[in-house]
Amino acid sequence: MRLHPDRQYLCPNTQFPIMSLATTYSPTDVEAKWYQRWQEQGFFKASANPKKTPYTIVIPPPNVTGVLHMGHMLNNTIQDVLVRRARMQGKEACWVPGTDHASIATEAKVVALLKEQGINKLDIGREKFLEHAFEWKEKYGGIILEQLKQLGASCDWDRTRFTMEPELTQAVLRVFVDLYRKGLIYRGVRMVNWDPQGRTAISDEEVIAKDVQAKMYHLRYEVVSSQLSVDSSNVGPDNGQLTTDNYITVATSRPETIMADVAVAVNPNDPRFSHLAGAKVRIPLLGREIPVIFDEYVSMDFGTGALKVTPAHDINDYNLGLKHNLPVIDILNDDGSLNEKAVLYVGQDRFAARRNIVKDLEEAGLLAKVEEYASIVQTSERTKAVIEPKLSMQWFLKMEHMAKPALEVVENDTVKLHPAKFKNTYRVWMENVRDWCISRQLWWGQQIPAYYLPDGSFVVALTPDEALELAREQSGNASLQLNDLRQDEDVLDTWFSSWLWPISVFDGFKDPDNADINYFYPTNDLVTGPDILFFWVARMIMAGLEYRKEVPFKNVYLTGIVRDNQGRKMSKQLGNSPDPLDLIQQFGADGVRTGMLFSAPAGNDLLYDEKLVEQGRNFCNKLWNAFRLVKGWQVDSTLPFANDKPVAWFNARLQAAIAELDDHFEKFRISDALMTVYKLVWDDFCAQYLEMVKPAYQHPIDAETLRHTTTFLETLLKLLHPFMPFITEELWHALAERGPREYVTVAAWPKPSTVENSEALLAGMDKALAVVSGIRTVRNQKGLGPNKPLTLVAKTDEQTLFTEYEAIIRKLGSLSELSYAEAGPAGAVSFVQGSGEFFIPMEGHIDLAAERARVEKELEYAQGFRESVMKKLGNEKFAQNAKPEVLERERQKLADAEGKITALEQALKSL
RNA sequence: GGGAGAUUAGCUCAGCUGGUUCAGAGCAUCUGCCUUACAAGCAGAGGGUCGUAGGUUCGAACCCUACAUCUCCCACCA
Numbered sequence: 004m005r006l007h008p009d010r011q012y013l014c015p016n017t018q019f020p021i022m023s024l025a026t027t028y029s030p031t032d033v034e035a036k037w038y039q040r041w042q043e044q045g046f047f048k049a050s051a052n053p054k055k056t057p058y059t060i061v062i063p064p065p066n067v068t069g070v071l072h073m074g075h076m077l078n079n080t081i082q083d084v085l086v087r088r089a090r091m092q093g094k095e096a097c098w099v100p101g102t103d104h105a106s107i108a109t110e111a112k113v114v115a116l117l118k119e120q121g122i123n124k125l126d127i128g129r130e131k132f133l134e135h136a137f138e139w140k141e142k143y144g145g146i147i148l149e150q151l152k153q154l155g156a157s158c159d160w161d162r163t164r165f166t167m168e169p170e171l172t173q174a175v176l177r178v179f180v181d182l183y184r185k186g187l188i189y190r191g192v193r194m195v196n197w198d199p200q201g202r203t204a205i206s207d208e209e210v211i212a213k214d215v216q217a218k219m220y221h222l223r224y225e226v227v228s229s230q231l232s233v234d235s236s237n238v239g240p241d242n243g244q245l246t247t248d249n250y251i252t253v254a255t256s257r258p259e260t261i262m263a264d265v266a267v268a269v270n271p272n273d274p275r276f277s278h279l280a281g282a283k284v285r286i287p288l289l290g291r292e293i294p295v296i297f298d299e300y301v302s303m304d305f306g307t308g309a310l311k312v313t314p315a316h317d318i319n320d321y322n323l324g325l326k327h328n329l330p331v332i333d334i335l336n337d338d339g340s341l342n343e344k345a346v347l348y349v350g351q352d353r354f355a356a357r358r359n360i361v362k363d364l365e366e367a368g369l370l371a372k373v374e375e376y377a378s379i380v381q382t383s384e385r386t387k388a389v390i391e392p393k394l395s396m397q398w399f400l401k402m403e404h405m406a407k408p409a410l411e412v413v414e415n416d417t418v419k420l421h422p423a424k425f426k427n428t429y430r431v432w433m434e435n436v437r438d439w440c441i442s443r444q445l446w447w448g449q450q451i452p453a454y455y456l457p458d459g460s461f462v463v464a465l466t467p468d469e470a471l472e473l474a475r476e477q478s479g480n481a482s483l484q485l486n487d488l489r490q491d492e493d494v495l496d497t498w499f500s501s502w503l504w505p506i507s508v509f510d511g512f513k514d515p516d517n518a519d520i521n522y523f524y525p526t527n528d529l530v531t532g533p534d535i536l537f538f539w540v541a542r543m544i545m546a547g548l549e550y551r552k553e554v555p556f557k558n559v560y561l562t563g564i565v566r567d568n569q570g571r572k573m574s575k576q577l578g579n580s581p582d583p584l585d586l587i588q589q590f591g592a593d594g595v596r597t598g599m600l601f602s603a604p605a606g607n608d609l610l611y612d613e614k615l616v617e618q619g620r621n622f623c624n625k626l627w628n629a630f631r632l633v634k635g636w637q638v639d640s641t642l643p644f645a646n647d648k649p650v651a652w653f654n655a656r657l658q659a660a661i662a663e664l665d666d667h668f669e670k671f672r673i674s675d676a677l678m679t680v681y682k683l684v685w686d687d688f689c690a691q692y693l694e695m696v697k698p699a700y701q702h703p704i705d706a707e708t709l710r711h712t713t714t715f716l717e718t719l720l721k722l723l724h725p726f727m728p729f730i731t732e733e734l735w736h737a738l739a740e741r742g743p744r745e746y747v748t749v750a751a752w753p754k755p756s757t758v759e760n761s762e763a764l765l766a767g768m769d770k771a772l773a774v775v776s777g778i779r780t781v782r783n784q785k786g787l788g789p790n791k792p793l794t795l796v797a798k799t800d801e802q803t804l805f806t807e808y809e810a811i812i813r814k815l816g817s818l819s820e821l822s823y824a825e826a827g828p829a830g831a832v833s834f835v836q837g838s839g840e841f842f843i844p845m846e847g848h849i850d851l852a853a854e855r856a857r858v859e860k861e862l863e864y865a866q867g868f869r870e871s872v873m874k875k876l877g878n879e880k881f882a883q884n885a886k887p888e889v890l891e892r893e894r895q896k897l898a899d900a901e902g903k904i905t906a907l908e909q910a911l912k913s914l
Numbered sequence: 915g916g917g918a919g920a921u922u923a924g925c926u927c928a929g930c931u932g933g934u935u936c937a938g939a940g941c942a943u944c945u946g947c948c949u950u951a952c953a954a955g956c957a958g959a960g961g962g963u964c965g966u967a968g969g970u971u972c973g974a975a976c977c978c979u980a981c982a983u984c985u986c987c988c989a990c991c992a
Contacts, residue, residue, distance in 0.1 A: 319990050427918050621954045632951035700950050783958045880972035889933045
């Protein structure tokens with residue numbers, strides 16, 4: 004802060020005690036204090052209250068592994084703004100917090116931690132591993148929620164849930180059993196996405212395609228037998244090389260999989276290969292013989308036209324294999340290394356094997372060519388490992404049945420997406436969704452409630468006892484014991500628990516008719532990122548419709564990604580992500596919250612810049628100083644009410660702004676809502692209103708003005724509260740005349756009231772302020788100080804109007820005199836506002852030529868403007884086609900322009 | 915490869931049904947200022963061929979057509 008050396012910043016005068024407050028707002032103590040009190044008061048607690056309208060948000064449960072990052076800051080600030088406003092609107096506002104067990108992410112973390120201690124997951128076994136995992140969760144799992152409190156998040160902490168707690172696990176199991184019995188869950192061998200690092204299957208949605216520069220290897224397979232002998236006349240000259248020396252060349256990007264080859268496929272219409280009917284070829288290096296098959300699936304114009312068929316390691320090859328009844332040879336272990344079936348390179352990792360086989364092929368002369376080739380690889384969203392298509396036994400949920408209604412409710416706006424453009428994305432996904440692979444070969448998660456009988460068949464049941472009963476029934480063997488049953492080793496996908504979140508947090512599965520679920524469900528708004536639109540949002544809609552026959556929420560607000568100011572994603576590697584807690588420390592939670600919201604339209608990425616939170620902090624400071632001013636005023640109750648006009652005007656502005664604010668909220672334009680209050684506070688209240696009513700230094704104010712001003716400030720605090728809860732609560736109480744008062748946290752949200760003559764007031768003040776602005780411009784141009792008393796002579800046909808605002812113009816313009824005249828005095832600088840002309844006598848020394856040039860320029864512009872309007876009005880077709888009100892407006896514009904031109908011409912004459 | 919969206923001031927974005935305040939806001943920039951609430955501030959100013967080229971219309975940032983560029987989503991050609 005820059006301080007003036009001669010100025011007293013702390014005023015010892017006890018007559019104005021508040022002035023001893025620092026000129027800047029200091030958030031740290033204030034925030035801790037109020038958060039604690041809010042909790043003591045139980046403001047965030049919500050319960051089914053039939054007298055109130057419920058308003059519910061369930062938090063997107065952060066991973067237990069997570070620590071607060073900028074994305075959470077944005078996301079949770081928005082939720083808190085919505086919840087706090089709803090609470091003030093008198094709704095029963097319920098924000099349910101919690102965490103997600105994040106199956107694969109957490110397991111990976113715990114595995115890594117154990118590894119550091121020299122412990123292998125497989126050595127200690129499932130039970131012991133889970134002990135470690137829970138220990139870890141107890142230690143770190145709650146950190147992120149504690150951090151949210153510092154942001155001011157007004158969650159009902161008593162309702163904190165965890166997706167893997169016993170109750171929620173029960174919900175998951177119930178749903179699994181139910182869907183299984185409905186025939187929607189099935190078990191089967193399918194080609195799935197296998198993550199060799201996590202050693203588990205993952206769903207299609209957890210796979211990320213990455214562009215890579217890959218290589219295409221052309222391998223030579225020796226033709227060992229053919230019904231037709233190789234006849235060179237059958238082979239075109241160009242294509243000769245494909246089978247030269249009795250070889251067929253096959254293109255592949257994965258040479259290490261040749262040991263799993265079961266055929267080479269060519270297109271039956273391809274003349275280059277027609278002689279190979281019934282032929283066999285030898286796998287390079289390995290020497291195993293495989294047939295040549297013909298299928299139109301093979302493109303003649305891609306690669307060499309010949310395709311190696313490897314059913315175990317490629318979905319297309321798998322389908323081809325099914326069609327041609329080919330065997331499946333899986334040469335990969337779960338961790339991506341080669342197994343004995345590969346015969347060669349056994350034990351090597353797939354990528355090492357690739358390097359080695361390429362070398363060996365080359366040495367053997369079986370590598371015809373290597374091409375650079377732009378391709379994509381599928382990677383695991385969580386571990387980043389390259390995915391292997393793998394044939395394995397997994398559990399699946401049929402999606403078609405659920406996708407249909409879930410699409411419909413978004414199409415017909417029962418669930419509204421904000422911004423609406425995501426509707427398209429959503430539709431495409433819903434129309435193309437495939438069955439959901441829900442089993443994971445992990446331990447951290449809900450174990451699948453399927454129990455295998457000794458004969459290999461299985462039953463699905465909520466509890467082991469129930470399973471035993473079913474098993475006895477199913478097998479007809481009444482002597483079966485629990486020991487004879489073996490529960491499925493796999494756990495369920497994390498999202499198989501999160502999709503139940505809006506229901507399960509209210510115990511809607513355990514007790515589907517309980518008071519909470521009936522009251523709080525469906526929830527109102529969901530705030531989350533578009534990256535989990537399918538993972539989570541779509542599936543919650545499905546679960547909601549399936550289990551409550553009702554959508555889980557009415558609005559989905561999709562935030563953007565927080566990036567750095569160069570547009571890069573924030574990441575640990577780049578080190579471009581600020582620590583949110585440091586930011587809160589430095590700028591205050593309110594400053595950070597508003598900073599985040601300043602630039603965050605729904606669905607757009609937010610380019611984070613520290614300038615934003617600085618702006619937020621500065622806004623807090625502005626508000627703080629407005630408070631200091633008002634609080635410092637002394638009242639003289641003998642003084643008459645001197646500010647009728649400013650009070651009436653600001654009230655009109657305020658009511659208009661409240662209506663505008665509500666409109667922005669309706670449309671989920673949160674940053675626009677913030678900007679509306681920001682400008683209302685900074686521009687209208689501080690820059691204009693307070694300057695109008697502010698008494699001269701150490702002069703008292705009249706009681707009426709103070710009363711109105713205090714009320715205004717209180718209303719502003721209410722409007723600001725959802726955005727900046729801490730400072731508003733602090734000032735709200737500091738503003739209280741005597742004793743404790745109710746909290747602004749639970750104050751009633753202002754309703755816009757209609758103000759009589761509102762439009763006239765607003766328009767009149769605009770004109771007055773334009774004149775003030777004109778005066779200040781002259782001051783600036785002429786290098787006059789802001790307080791040097793000036794004289795203003797006004798020549799206007801709206802004298803009555805200006806008389807009403809005269810006191811304001813005098814005060815804000817620092818005028819010693821304001822008079823009206825028919826003509827301007829000589830030796831004055833003038834400016835034109837509307838059709839009025841305003842003169843400021845300059846005591847002689849003004850530059851006439853410069854003045855003349857300035858006015859002439861303005862005149863020229865006005866004349867040009869008049870020309871264009873006249874031209875438009877003179878156009879017959881315009882006159883015929885334009886709507887009457889448009890015509891009327893054009894005429895008005897013309898009249899205004901003419902008034903201005905006259906005024907300017909007068910001004911020129913008087914110079 | 916398929917689809918969706920975007921392109922407006924230095925930056926981030928508004929701009930509804932073509933005509934009001936149609937070219938706006940915040941930030942940044944420039945100039946002046948210690949003026950007794952606030953220099954984390956005050957006052958004022960400058961800044962844009964609305965991606966390009968055509969078209970429709972009396973009239974286009976807005977509608978149509980091409981092109982360019984960017985972003986996102988989806989995708990089983992080895």
